[in-house]
Amino acid sequence: MGPLPITSLTIRQFLRGKSLVVVAGIFGFTVLFALIRYLPGSDTSLRNIREVMGEGIFLGIFTATLLPLGTLILATAAFGDEIEDRTLQYLTLKPISRTRIVLEKFIAVLLITIPIAWIMLLLSYAVQCWGHFGDTDDMIVPMLAGTLIGVIGFGSLFMLISMLIQRALLVGIFYVFVWETTLSRFLSGIRSISIRHYSQSLFVRMLDDRRISISGPSAEMTVWITIAGLLIACMALSVWRLRSMNLE
Amino acid sequence: MPMLKRKPKTAPDEISSGPETAQVAPHTPGLSGNESATILFEGVSKWYGDVVAVSDVSFGIGTGVTGLLGPNGAGKSTSLKIMAGLLAASAGNVTIAGEPARGRPYAYRNLGLVAETELIYPFLTGREFVQLNATLQKVPNRNEAVQRAIDLVEMESAADRRVGGYSKGMRQRIKVAGALVHDPGIILMDEPLNGTDPVQRAQLIRLIRELGAMGKTVVVSSHVLVEVERFAQDILVIVNGKLAAAGDFRAIRDKIDSHDHSIRLRVSDPRLFASALIQMPSVSSVHIDKQNRVIAETSDVRTFYRAVPRAAQQHNVRLFEIQAADESLQSVFSYLVER
Numbered sequence: 001m002g003p004l005p006i007t008s009l010t011i012r013q014f015l016r017g018k019s020l021v022v023v024a025g026i027f028g029f030t031v032l033f034a035l036i037r038y039l040p041g042s043d044t045s046l047r048n049i050r051e052v053m054g055e056g057i058f059l060g061i062f063t064a065t066l067l068p069l070g071t072l073i074l075a076t077a078a079f080g081d082e083i084e085d086r087t088l089q090y091l092t093l094k095p096i097s098r099t100r101i102v103l104e105k106f107i108a109v110l111l112i113t114i115p116i117a118w119i120m121l122l123l124s125y126a127v128q129c130w131g132h133f134g135d136t137d138d139m140i141v142p143m144l145a146g147t148l149i150g151v152i153g154f155g156s157l158f159m160l161i162s163m164l165i166q167r168a169l170l171v172g173i174f175y176v177f178v179w180e181t182t183l184s185r186f187l188s189g190i191r192s193i194s195i196r197h198y199s200q201s202l203f204v205r206m207l208d209d210r211r212i213s214i215s216g217p218s219a220e221m222t223v224w225i226t227i228a229g230l231l232i233a234c235m236a237l238s239v240w241r242l243r244s245m246n247l248e
Numbered sequence: 249m250p251m252l253k254r255k256p257k258t259a260p261d262e263i264s265s266g267p268e269t270a271q272v273a274p275h276t277p278g279l280s281g282n283e284s285a286t287i288l289f290e291g292v293s294k295w296y297g298d299v300v301a302v303s304d305v306s307f308g309i310g311t312g313v314t315g316l317l318g319p320n321g322a323g324k325s326t327s328l329k330i331m332a333g334l335l336a337a338s339a340g341n342v343t344i345a346g347e348p349a350r351g352r353p354y355a356y357r358n359l360g361l362v363a364e365t366e367l368i369y370p371f372l373t374g375r376e377f378v379q380l381n382a383t384l385q386k387v388p389n390r391n392e393a394v395q396r397a398i399d400l401v402e403m404e405s406a407a408d409r410r411v412g413g414y415s416k417g418m419r420q421r422i423k424v425a426g427a428l429v430h431d432p433g434i435i436l437m438d439e440p441l442n443g444t445d446p447v448q449r450a451q452l453i454r455l456i457r458e459l460g461a462m463g464k465t466v467v468v469s470s471h472v473l474v475e476v477e478r479f480a481q482d483i484l485v486i487v488n489g490k491l492a493a494a495g496d497f498r499a500i501r502d503k504i505d506s507h508d509h510s511i512r513l514r515v516s517d518p519r520l521f522a523s524a525l526i527q528m529p530s531v532s533s534v535h536i537d538k539q540n541r542v543i544a545e546t547s548d549v550r551t552f553y554r555a556v557p558r559a560a561q562q563h564n565v566r567l568f569e570i571q572a573a574d575e576s577l578q579s580v581f582s583y584l585v586e587r
Binding site: 005006009012013016085086087089090091092093094095096097098243244246247248 | 329332333334335336351353354355356357359361363365367368369370371372380381383384385386426
């Protein structure tokens with residue numbers, strides 16, 4: 001079982017289920033969008049390739065919809081499946097702190113979600129920027145960093161939601177499409193309290209390309225502090241919830 | 249947790265039963281006079297909205313095997329979950345080894361629960377499941393402890409197969425191994441014999457008795473009266489969320505036996521056998537139901553059970569089935585509550 005037995009157990013839970021395939025499929029949509037470049041009549045100039053990868057795929061599709069959706073599935077499954085299957089008591093009836101249970105579960109979410117997201121993103125980058133790697137490789141690290149921030153933010157929030165309500169997946173989907181995808185895109189007040197904004201802010205700040213930007217990006221430090229605060233708050237609430245939860 | 253000495257068994261006239269008997273026996277129901285409780289329920293209630301699952305229940309449980317008896321839906325599982333700290337009581341206090349049961353994870357070093365849930369991580373092998381329990385319990389000499397627990401439930405031959413392919417009885421036994429791997433002093437088992445075949449059942453019953461004899465506090469819930477008789481000397485009877493009776497099994501059984509029982513028999517010649525049964529002194533009435541089964545009322549069920557095969561032989565009637573008509577035992581339990 002190793003030094004993190006609950007993380008190992010949760011990863012095995014993820015690997016055996018269909019959710020992993022679904023998540024890979026969701027993140028894999030970016031590759032399909034990248035393939036558009038190869039349709040007849042497409043603009044294959046370097047400028048357009050960079051803009052499609054940065055604005056179209058990463059900012060427009062990936063961070064706004066696909067990243068929260070994919071993270072939602074695994075983050076809600078981490079505790080949700082155990083609550084539904086009534087197996088959580090095998091973990092809670094042990095002399096280990098509730099904080100450790102929550103942290104190990106969250107680590108499992110990160111260890112599975114981040115590699116899948118990164119692989120699919122790099123795959124779409126390879127497809128989109130094929131032949132122009134030398135002129136576009138400055139986008140890679142900002143994209144990976146933005147993804148990391150997104151997974152941490154969405155993962156901690158959705159894991160907490162799954163411990164508070166039964167239909168976490170439905171609520172999460174509603175949140176993703178209504179809040180993150182729609183409202184935060186058009187209402188500036190909401191933008192600063194959406195995780196998408198911080199994920200995108202880190203990307204555009206690190207990339208520092210005037211042609212690829214968002215409205216009013218937050219500073220890098222603000223991004224890290226905000227996401228760290230969100231993470232701590234969600235973890236603390238999850239631990240509290242686990243302590244007070246009645247396990248039928 | 250300090251190990252308590254085995255308690256002297258309660259004499260039949262010391263039976264405590266519900267609120268009425270509490271006046272007769274001023275001590276905590278379930279405990280003999282000077283015995284201290286490993287598990288203590290004090291005025292415990294649990295309700296879900298308007299539904300009361302457990303209602304103002306008080307009892308104590310010492311070392312040895314205690315049967316938690318009651319019909320399905322009586323509140324046994326809820327009581328066990330409250331004991332284990334999985335559920336918060338709506339009212340009252342629950343202590344295990346003198347400390348609140350809930351919100352103290354370190355208390356689980358000395359507690360093992362065989363839960364009612366059938367589900368175990370199906371992708372783990374039986375051995376991995378027991379190893380997981382041992383790891384989370386921080387058991388020293390883990391491999392030895394895991395092997396010992398697997399041997400205890402006689403699961404060695406299937407230990408390296410995935411739990412998802414186990415029969416219900418095998419899942420029950422591997423759950424028991426998982427609950428015992430850290431050698432706890434307090435063991436709670438929720439219907440552990442469910443789904444087991446007769447051989448598995450005999451093994452588990454022997455194990456439960458051995459655990460009790462070792463001085464551990466073992467609480468086993470069941471809705472089958474004759475099952476509890478095989479492993480528990482002390483029982484707590486819970487009906488409709490209330491404590492109906494507590495004390496020595498034999499004394500309570502005698503009380504139950506003196507109540508009229510309805511026994512259903514399926515025989516080759518119902519009319520002939522009905523007329524034979526009504527001749528028995530222990531039988532107060534006999535009738536034949538719509539499915540052509542003989543229903544006999546008796547106030548001496550043990551004599552009745554002994555006499556039936558002889559009567560069938562004498563009258564050359566084939567006996568296919570004999571069982572309590574009140575399978576849930578609800579009427580017997582109700583008798584305990586209402587008397």
